[in-house]
Amino acid sequence: MQDVTTLPFMRVVTELGPPDYFFTEYFRVYAHSRLIPYILSSITENPSGRPVFAQLIGEDLEALARTARELQAYAVAGVDLNLGCPAPKVYKKNVGGGLLRDPEHVNRVLGTLREACPGRFTVKMRIGFDSTEHYETLLGLVNKHGIDLLSVHGRTVKEMYRGGVHYDFIRQAVQTVRCPVLANGNITSVPKARAVLAVTGAAGVMVGRSAIRNPWIFRQLREAAAGEKYFRPTLADVRDYIDRLWQATLRPGSPPKRHIAYLKKFLNFVGQSVDPESSFLKAMRRAQTPDELFAICDEHLLADGAAERAYAEEPYSGVIARPNHEGDPCEPEQGCSL
Numbered sequence: 001m002q003d004v005t006t007l008p009f010m011r012v013v014t015e016l017g018p019p020d021y022f023f024t025e026y027f028r029v030y031a032h033s034r035l036i037p038y039i040l041s042s043i044t045e046n047p048s049g050r051p052v053f054a055q056l057i058g059e060d061l062e063a064l065a066r067t068a069r070e071l072q073a074y075a076v077a078g079v080d081l082n083l084g085c086p087a088p089k090v091y092k093k094n095v096g097g098g099l100l101r102d103p104e105h106v107n108r109v110l111g112t113l114r115e116a117c118p119g120r121f122t123v124k125m126r127i128g129f130d131s132t133e134h135y136e137t138l139l140g141l142v143n144k145h146g147i148d149l150l151s152v153h154g155r156t157v158k159e160m161y162r163g164g165v166h167y168d169f170i171r172q173a174v175q176t177v178r179c180p181v182l183a184n185g186n187i188t189s190v191p192k193a194r195a196v197l198a199v200t201g202a203a204g205v206m207v208g209r210s211a212i213r214n215p216w217i218f219r220q221l222r223e224a225a226a227g228e229k230y231f232r233p234t235l236a237d238v239r240d241y242i243d244r245l246w247q248a249t250l251r252p253g254s255p256p257k258r259h260i261a262y263l264k265k266f267l268n269f270v271g272q273s274v275d276p277e278s279s280f281l282k283a284m285r286r287a288q289t290p291d292e293l294f295a296i297c298d299e300h301l302l303a304d305g306a307a308e309r310a311y312a313e314e315p316y317s318g319v320i321a322r323p324n325h326e327g328d329p330c331e332p333e334q335g336c337s338l
C-alpha cells in the first residue's frame with residue numbers, strides 16, 4: 001500500500017508477526033522511470049525474512065519490460081502488476097484500474113511482462129472498471145499468459161472502497177484460473193477470513209487496511225490456520241504498537257508536526273477498534289505536539305483499567321477511518337494519503 005507498506009512499517013509488522021508474503025507499494029513505470037530508491041529499500045533491506053513481490057503500475061510495454069528485467073537483479077519473489085488502483089489521477093492515464101477497460105492492451109502488457117519475467121509474474125486486479133463485462137476475458141488472459149498468482153479485490157474501480165465486496169466474483173476467478181488466487185477486500189479478522197475462504201475457495205487472503213488497524217492479523221491468521229488459540233491484543237498492546245510506529249517512522253530532521261500528521265493516518269485506522277464512540281479518534285485528531293498525542297494515547301489506551309481491555313476484533317460499526325474522504329486513497333503525485 002502506497003506510503004504504508006514502507007520499510008519502517010515492514011519492520012514493525014515483522015516484530016509483531018509478518019505475513020507469508022509482502023507486496024511493495026507500486027513502482028510507477030513510464031518511458032524514463034527509474035526504480036525509486038525508497039521503495040527499492042523495502043526489497044534490499046527487507047527485514048522480515050519473508051518473500052517480497054515488487055509491484056509495478058504502468059502501460060508502456062518497453063518500460064514495463066525494462067523495469068521487470070532490472071528487478072531481476074534484486075531479491076524479489078516475483079513481479080506483480082497492479083490492475084486495480086482506483087485513483088482518478090492514475091486510471092485516467094490508463095494504468096492500474098484504468099487498464100481494465102482495455103483487455104486488448106492488458107493482453108499485450110501480460111505477454112510482455114511474462115516474457116520479461118523468468119521467475120514469478122503475478123497480477124493484482126479488481127473485477128472491472130465500471131462493470132464486470134470484461135471479467136471473463138481478463139481471467140482468460142491470466143490463463144493464456146501463465147500468471148503465477150492472482151490477487152482479486154472484489155470490487156470494480158468505480159466502486160472504489162464503497163459497499164460490499166463481490167466475493168462471488170472471486171469465487172469465479174478461483175474456478176476459472178489455473179493459478180492460486182488470493183481473496184482481497186475487507187478481510188478484517190480471522191472469522192472474516194475464514195468466511196471468505198469458505199465462500200470463495202481461494203488459496204489465501206490478501207490483507208490491506210486491516211493490517212494498519214491490526215498489525216497482529218497475520219500472526220492471528222497463521223495461529224488460527226494451525227488450529228491454535230490465536231493472539232488477542234489488549235489496548236496496552238495497541239499503545240505499544242503506536243510507540244513502535246512512532247519510532248520506526250522517525251526521520252532525522254523531519255519536523256514533529258509532519259511526523260504527527262503521518263502517524264495520524266495510521267491512527268485513523270487503529271482508532272476504529274478502540275472505542276465505539278470514536279472518543280480516541282476525535283481526541284487524537286486534535287493533538288498538535290508529540291506530548292499531546294502520547295498523553296491522549298495514554299489516557300485512552302492505558303488509564304483507568306483500559307490497558308487490560310480487549311482491542312475489538314472488528315472495526316466498530318460507524319467508526320470510520322477517513323471522514324469526508326471517501327474513496328481515493330492514492331494521490332500518487334503527492335505521495336499517498338490514507
Ligand SMILES: Cc1cc2nc3c(=O)[nH]c(=O)nc-3n(C[C@H](O)[C@H](O)[C@H](O)COP(=O)(O)O)c2cc1C
Nearest residue numbers: 001002025026124153185186187207208209329338
Ligand atoms: C492507502 C492505500 C494504499 C494502497 N496502495 C496500493 C498499492 O500500491 N498497490 C495495490 O495493489 N493496492 C493498493 N491498495 C489497495 C489494497 O491493496 C487493497 O486492495 C484494498 O485496500 C482492499 O483491501 P482491504 O479491504 O484489505 O484494504 C491501497 C489501499 C490503501 C488504503
